[in-house]
Amino acid sequence: MSEPFVNKVANSGLITINLETYLPKDDIAVFDLKPFLFMEMILKEKEFRAALKEADWEKYKGKNVAIVCSADAVIPVWAYMLVTTYLQPVAQDVYLGAEKEFYKKRLLQNIDAIDIADFDGQRIVIKGCGETPIEEYAYMEITKKLLPVAKSIMYGEPCSTVPVYKQKIQR
Secondary structure (H helix, E strand, O other), X not given: OOOOOOOOOOOOOEEEEOHHHHXXXXXXXXXXXXXXXXXXXXXXXXXXXXXXXXXXXXXXXXXXXXXXXXXXXXXXXXHHHHHHHHHXXXXXXXXXXXXXXXXXXXXXXXXXXXXXXXXXXXXXXXXXXOXXXXXXXXXXXXXXXXXXXXXXEEEEEOOEEEEEEEOOOOO
16 A cells, blocks of 8 residues: 655645746847937937937837947937936936846846735755756845845755755843
C-alpha cells in the first residue's frame, strides 16, 4: 500500500514573492531632443522653442515619457525644463533619462509601495527564476524592505531555496 502524496511545499507556510508582479506594466515613449537641434548637434534657443511649439504632443497623451538626447551635444538645463512644460499636461509621467532607467525607477517605486505588514513574522521566498530577467538591485531592495518584519527570507523556488536571512530569537 502506497502512502498518499503530500505537497510539503504547499503545507510549509512559505510566502512566495515574484518580483515580476512589481514590474511596470505601462508603456513608455521616448522623447529625443536630437531632431530639435540645429544640424542635430547644437541647440539654438529661438529655433528650439519654435520646433517645440510645432511638435505633436498628443502622441504622448497618457504615456510615460523618457526625455533623452541621442546626440553628443551640450544641452542646457532649461531645455529639459521647457520640454517638460509641453509634456506634463498630456503625459502620465515625465522622466529624464533612458527607458531602462525609467523602468528601474518605477520598479523601485512599486517595491517601496508594498505593505510590509502583510509579511510580518512570515517565512518568505523571493522567487529567483521567471519569464522576465530581474536585475540585482530589485532583489536587494525587496530584502531591505522585508528585513524589519520577516521571520526568514530565502531566494529561489519553494522546493529549492537559498537561506538569506533568519530572524534571531529575542531573549
